[in-house]
Amino acid sequence: MECTAKELAEYIGAKIEGDGSLKISGCASPASAKAGEVVFIEAGRNAEATAKLAEAAAKSAARCVILPPGTELAGKTLLRAANPRLAFAKALAWLHPASRIAQGVHATAIVARSARLAEGVGVGPYAVIEEEAEIGEGSQIGAHAFVGRGARLGADCRIYPRATLYAGVRIGARVVVHSGAVVGADGFGFVPTDDGYVKFPQIGFVEIGDDVEIGANTTIDRGALDATRIARGVKIDNLVQIGHNVEVGEHTVVAAQAGIAGSCTVGRKVILTGQTGLSGHCTLEDGVILAPQSGVPEGKTWHAGVVLFGSPARPLDKAKRILAVYGHLPELVDRVRKLEQAAAEKAS
Amino acid sequence: MECTAKELAEYIGAKIEGDGSLKISGCASPASAKAGEVVFIEAGRNAEATAKLAEAAAKSAARCVILPPGTELAGKTLLRAANPRLAFAKALAWLHPASRIAQGVHATAIVARSARLAEGVGVGPYAVIEEEAEIGEGSQIGAHAFVGRGARLGADCRIYPRATLYAGVRIGARVVVHSGAVVGADGFGFVPTDDGYVKFPQIGFVEIGDDVEIGANTTIDRGALDATRIARGVKIDNLVQIGHNVEVGEHTVVAAQAGIAGSCTVGRKVILTGQTGLSGHCTLEDGVILAPQSGVPEGKTWHAGVVLFGSPARPLDKAKRILAVYGHLPELVDRVRKLEQAAAEKAS
């Protein structure tokens, strides 16, 4: 798709400076952009960083730049936006619309007679949709995807090839599920006995809100008796594990390889960074941030807005003060040794 | 399926108090139970916790409660069991039998002519079963599942849609493999040379005992020359990695995202909690427990029954004493500083 700089400015809500008739064919990074492509820069962490970004944009072949107010850049058509990254994301979505995962229902797709497909649903080759599943309007189900019995999907979902939705999962609108993700497998519930473990059958389900994105090869288990719930707007990266009966609040972010054990409650706008872990029955209130590889012990509650670091996790300011000492433990031992020597000398 | 409270009591081995003719239609949690459903409570970690659980059950719409001896609950039909969780698990399995993954051999399943399917085997749509594979009586192979050449499965296995069993893996009876799990991929074996790495071909196999459960997207590599062995009764959660030539003993539990590197030996009834890791060639004797995110360094052996914490892991009691000091390192530095000041004052 193609537009003019002026049309793009209008679409993304930017103020244009320069040649509005410039033809824009797509978005790119400054390093790889061609003349007809638009790039963006945003404020760096300091003036020097911002200047470096501006210089890269200036040197770029791109003739059109989305940038924040106040930044100067000669010889380009400028699109001023308060949030250039957001404006650029809109430009990307407009100029590079995601290609369809599936168009129509492929002849090899197996759709149970009792399954209901709304208008405009696409189902790829070899996809399997079981009895009484419901797929909302315009949703696309990729090749080899599996939608179990009675699963329900809202409108405009993108289920990439080879995603698995077990029986009975409930998925909102505009949900993206990447390849290899498994939603609704049994939670890890067993009862220890003298003769080993007896399975605690997992008869619950999974409820995923609108606008959730689920990364490749991520696993979200069904509840034991009730639901595992992921609220709307939650973004989950690849290879994440979410255990049974977990509740994740709106607009929370879960980065790659993080794990949330069973029965945890995670609030709204929480950020779990990469490789973090919550043991069972934890509570993270709204806005908590867990630094990479940090872990929260079983049953622990952390109050709203705290930033945590370490395993076991502590508030970041405290953790930093501890780490500062930790990094000089050998020197601390030397200081104690000197004090001991001085005391011994005095005593003798 | 439906029964009376009396029939249920008999089936799960509980002592009934109250109306034995009560119709029971299923199991549920106290929060979501309907009148005809049975719930359970068990002893909490203290009297207060137990009372809270009992209260939830009392308020529940459920008219039938499985509970331990000694707990009182008015107005319900009571099913007394020494281990209420176990009794409830039995009730779940009886009243909510797992639905079949595959019924008969689907017309689109590709089963090699030399593969042998015992009686009652189900194979889902688009499943592929290669030459000389053997599937035991009553086992169910889900849609898109792949069973490689010469793989052997025992009776009554549940292979969920889209699980992969590489050629030659040997699987016992009643084994559950969840969606996306990969059993028998090449171990990670390469020989470093000046020109990079040369693959050490992995010609071994995998042997999985009876009653093992393997979680979604878990990977268990084949041995380099011999076997990777998972003994009977082992329960493995999602996204777990088990390297080549590992041996895992009976009734061991491996929680989500744990990893066991090549050539480790893990004993019986070991518990590896979430995100734990064993480096190569470790030995954990029977009953070892590894706390979340803990790690055991290369080649280390830990003796039977020890509880370990940290990375590198230490016995829990020692680790706790260390952590207690660690949490107050800034204060420790202050104390040393004060001692130094006092010494300096004296010296001057």
Next chain:
Amino acid sequence: MECTAKELAEYIGAKIEGDGSLKISGCASPASAKAGEVVFIEAGRNAEATAKLAEAAAKSAARCVILPPGTELAGKTLLRAANPRLAFAKALAWLHPASRIAQGVHATAIVARSARLAEGVGVGPYAVIEEEAEIGEGSQIGAHAFVGRGARLGADCRIYPRATLYAGVRIGARVVVHSGAVVGADGFGFVPTDDGYVKFPQIGFVEIGDDVEIGANTTIDRGALDATRIARGVKIDNLVQIGHNVEVGEHTVVAAQAGIAGSCTVGRKVILTGQTGLSGHCTLEDGVILAPQSGVPEGKTWHAGVVLFGSPARPLDKAKRILAVYGHLPELVDRVRKLEQAAAEKAS
């Protein structure tokens, strides 16, 4: 396949001592070898370990042993090699050639009319190859594998059943992709706003060099605007996460469950061991080694050749000195307490 000891010696470049006419039917470990199989031993970490390995080989039924110069072993045909493990790997590849993943194009494979398959390409049952994809000579695409629109694969690749290559990924020659791996899913890019996160469309691609191996259920995301690049010879284990815009240099090794967050630059011959993590925008120069479970904080650069340990990671020698003190923190507190008591007694 079968050969004589003499032929094998020639093929692997070893010097033979003993009966060159010995028939060799395969490779095995000393413990499980039959008479006609060849085993290998290499120098252990010390003389005792080497002697133990030699003893195992001596007791083995195998009549032919690959071993380093200097080691003595009576009653066997000996194949002397400077690098016995490398020589054995060559023997394995020769005597146990990997079986074909797919022979010819299966009738059920769906290959788009515009896709180009070079000579000798095998495509398994139910594999899907989309428009304009290109598959190089002799490459094998397993059952249920998915090759997206415009993806390009070099010659002699082995794409195991149920691997997913998203649209547009570019893969070199002799690349191995294990089951469940997902190459080219969207990077994790979202723009925070007051109303939640807005997706930053990921329009980049993935470039995988020659001779790369990608483990089961590993995920490698496409770049946001440009490429995620894995250079030739890189070996990646199972369940690894590689974020968008990451660059990994030649002959680097990434062990299981390691994670590399977005925009990291990893040099040549780096070793990321199991469960390690790099936060975003890190740089590891050539030859860096990251010990198990270690983590590198956001934006950090580590210079060539350093061995790192811990989370946050420190150079190993420093980390070890710190850990030595850490392990005795309770004793250190006791020493400080004694000094305080002595000072208090003096003061009183």
